[in-house]
Amino acid sequence: MSLMELTLRNVRRNFRIYTIYLLAMIAGVVIHFTFSSLMFKEDILSAMRNSANFQTGVMIASAAIFLFIIFFILYANSFFMKQRKKEIGLYLLLGMSESQVTRMLFYETIALGAVSLVSGILLGGLLSKWFGMLLMKLMEYDQTVSLSFPIEAIGTTVAVVLAIAVIISVQNLVMSRRVQLVELFRAKAAMEKPPRISAWLALLAVLLLGEAYGLIIAGRGSYMWVNHAQLSLALVAAGIIAGTWLFFRQFTGWMLLRLQKRARYFEGNQMLWTSALRFRTRSSAMNLSFITLFSAALILLTSFVAINYSVQFTATAANLPNDIAFESLGSGKDKELDQLIRSSTEHPVTDYRALEAIRVTPGTGMESAFENAEYFETEPLLVPQSVYQAFIEFRGDEERVQLSGNEAVALSQGRDMSVSYSRDDAPAFPIQSGSNAIELSIVALKDYALLGWASDPLTSMSKKPAVLVVTDEVYNSLRQGGAEVRTYHIYEIEDAGNAEQLSAQVHAVVKEANPNAYYSSFSDVYSKQIEGSSLMLFSAAFLAVIALFTLASVIYFNQLREATEEQRQYSILRKIGVQHRHIVSTIRKQLLFVFAPPLVLGLLHSWLIIDSYILESVQGYEHITGIIAGTMLAYFLIYFLLYSSAVNVYSRIVNRKP
Structure with a gap:
């Protein structure tokens, strides 16, 4: 019989054993395609609108997803190979060389890979349509x-x-060469010793977690964080x-030890599942x-990108x-730009306003008035309270101010939250306007x-x-004293988010007249931000589901391996009269x-981290809690599905004859 015939015979005869491994490969192909x-x-x-950035983002995300697929399939193959150690040992005992065994395993991998490739591409094509629509x-x-x-x-x-x-072939070669023949037959006989349990170390675990949770809950405003x-x-x-x-x-070992010392330890099936777990705590801890x-x-x-x-x-x-805003370039250019904007039939003007401001020179660092000052222009603009209030009323915002004397409010957009100072604690901010100097509070x-x-x-x-x-x-006093006055033209238009073409035309005229002139357009940022954040959310959610599935699968495969090793023990339990329902309850x-x-x-x-730090920074968005709850619910469902599947497969394995 040739190696190829032996390979095909193995696959047909043990197809049920190959099912989990095949499904893992199909899942990997589906995800990648x-x-x-x-x-x-x-x-x-x-x-x-930014297809080049989209392709780059997908390529980076694909590389990360590929790494998780490799990890998932290699772990599945490792589990698969451990289940076949006795079979491989028999082939070696009958005279097959290591190279022949490796080639046979390679043929099996190619056969399973071909099946998973065809199946994965067909399923992936259907899913890609749905995910594309999403x-x-x-x-x-x-x-x-x-x-x-x-x-x-x-x-x-x-x-x-x-x-x-x-x-996989390299992994199989390493695994088959690293283990001695006698070990292949005794692979399932090795029994792990339970670790030494210390009540003090168990208490230390609780104290360390409590200390970390306490600092997190205290928040950024606490003494330690400040x-x-x-x-x-x-x-x-x-x-x-x-x-x-x-x-x-x-701590888990200590809990199991405490359960063993209870008076009711020998009642029901508590002894069965606790004793089995004690022998696994050492290997499963990491x-x-x-x-x-x-x-x-x-x-x-996932929560961060969803938020x-x-x-x-x-x-x-x-x-x-502002939908479109630019600094005045002189009456001629201002008129030309006004005609250009108003000539757009797709984006008709719904409102126009002119904003006058005084440009001043700060007498101190900008940090006292503007958080992350490196993002702001180095010369501030002064706006009178009455003009500011008129803009607030037009926008329908609730950001009114009430000032007197030399008081000022800094529009430090980008802060996590606004902050107010009393008269005694208000930072001083000296400014210079021409020959006039004044200290604002x-x-x-x-x-x-x-x-x-x-x-x-x-x-x-x-x-x-x-x-x-x-x-x-203060504003009128500085203006009459010969201050540098700037005028800004502000337009509101319909469908501003899709006005990229109009924005490009206006921007070209502004920069041609004065390369340093201020220009701002909502559409310049909207499509890039929305596409970027959508792709980030889509990729992160996709990656998180795969990663969680992969990590949970580590537990899943470990339990199935343990089920195979415990077949004989459960066979003995059945022989001494333990009922099937008690065995299933023990497994659960x-x-x-x-x-x-976990x-x-x-x-x-x-x-705790999300509640203490992320939610605090985005107050006012009531739906965000629902987003985080949905993320955690998806995480829970993945583990629950794998847990339920593991219980069913574990039960079937231990009920087979060893």
Whole structure:
């Protein structure tokens, strides 16, 4: 019998054993083809306003997804090979060489790879249409996505499958050469010793996690974070990492030990599942710790990008509150630009206003008035309170100010939240206007923009005007003293988000007349921000689901391996009269004890950080809590599905004859 015939016979005879491994490979191909085909779909590319950036983003995300696919399939193959050690040992005993065994395994990989390639591409093509429509909906584009199988995506998927086949073959070769023949037959006989449990180390796990949680809940305004930020960060990181590891290495073992000392330990099936778990705590501690920490990081990432997407529409409007705004270039150019803007039939003008401001020179650093001062122009603009109030009323915003004397409000847009000062604590901000010098008292820093970021159709945002609102008396006094007065023309137009072409025309005229003149357009940023945040959300969610599925699968495959090793023990239990329902109940409790702690700790780690730091920065968006709840619910469902599947497969394995 040739190696090829032996390979095909093995696949047919043991197809049930190959099912889990085959499904893992099909899942990897489906994921890769689904995502990579989005990069080559003409329907999607034609709708994109920044297709080059989109393709680059998808390419980077595809590389990250490919790494997780490799990890997932290699782990599945490792599980698959461990299940076949006895079979491989028999082949070697019968005289087959290691190279022949390796070739046989390579043929099996190619056969399974071919099946997974065809199946994965067909399923991936269907899913790519659905995901493409979802992406278009996220970007708010009314674009139909057709069912297609881009040849470029097929080519990259074939290359990926071949690469996986080669990597798996190398893994199989290493595994078969690294283990001695006698070990292949005794692979299942090795029994792990339970670790030594210390009540003090179990208590230390609780203290470390409690210390980290306490610092997180205290928030950024607490004494430790304000005065010792780096130390606080180090304590939180050390507490969560070390506390999580000790939780799985010592605290869970201590809990199991306490259960064994209970008077009711021998009642029901408690003895069966606790004794089995005690022998697994040493080997599973590192895996469960890594899964917990990485899962928490993934939930944080997904929640952050989901929040970023949900506030992007509002944030873009806050960053660029004016549809088109530019600095006066003289009566001739201003008239030309006015005619150009009003001649647009697709974007008719709905409102026009002129804003007058005084440009001054600061007498001190800008940091006292503007947070992240490097993003602002170095020469502030003064606007009178009455003009500011008129703009507020027109926009319908609730950002009124009431000033007197030399009081001023800094429009420090981009802060997490606005802040007000009492008269005694208000920072002094000296300014110079011509020969006049005055010291303003900054009574408030507002997260608000009167003039938005300067923008460019190609490079998006550049700098923000630094605007100070002062009393009408201060403003008029400086104006009459020969201050440098600037005028800004502000237009509101219909469908401003899609006015890229009009913006490019106006921008060209402005920069031709004065390259340093201020120009701002909502459309210059809107499409880039929405497309970028949509792709980031789509990619992060896709990656997070794959990563969580991969990490949960580590637990899944570990439990199936343990099920194979415990077949004989469960066979003995059946022979001495333990009923089937008691065995199933034991398996459920045993696996719940393995699946639940990473789930609970991962959710707890991430929720505390999200609640204390992210939600605090985006107050006023009520729907964000629902987004985070949805993210965590998806995380829970993935683990629950794998837990349920593991219980069913575990039960079937232990009920087979060893």
